[in-house]
Amino acid sequence: MSGQEDTESQTADDGTDDGAAEAASQIAELDDAWRRTAAELDNLRKRFSKDVASARRQERASVASRWLPVLDNLERALEHATSHPEQVVDGLRAVHEQALTVLAGLGYPRREDEIGEAFDPARHEAVSTLVDEELAPGTVAHVLRAGYGQDSEILRPASVVVATRSE
Structure with missing residues (x-):
């Protein structure tokens, strides 16, 4: 090299x-x-x-x-x-x-006066049905336990009896 x-x-x-x-x-x-x-x-x-x-x-x-x-x-x-x-x-x-x-x-007010309102599974928990000729079928006939919260944030749904018609 x-x-x-x-x-x-x-x-x-x-x-x-x-x-x-x-x-x-x-x-x-x-x-x-x-x-x-x-x-x-x-x-x-x-x-x-x-x-x-x-x-x-x-x-x-x-x-x-x-x-x-x-x-x-x-x-x-x-x-x-x-x-x-x-x-x-x-x-x-x-x-x-x-x-x-x-x-x-x-932020969780008590929901009042739901009787006669249409049943809404987001706000209600159906625990029973009741034959009621005065209320429209599928509406709340009786509130057994109040619900709390606003539509956007439910703390607890209301336990309700839902109206039906006799067959």
């Missing part, structure tokens, strides 16, 4: 080595960046998980605190049950109204 060929061979080898070293360096940088991103994502997931758990605890505490006055009034009614039995019924009616107000404030 001549001296010129040795120099060209060395340059080619050096270029290849530089390219391989540069590629290895880039791979190491990308691997490091990927690991850091994966760690950040895992930390973010853990933080969001803690935030969701905290928000749930806060919401449960908020809902429970809205029910405390209802519980307080029920306890007062029980205290007066023996000494003033005639006032207990009035007190229970007031506590019932207070409970309905709490539910409505949470």
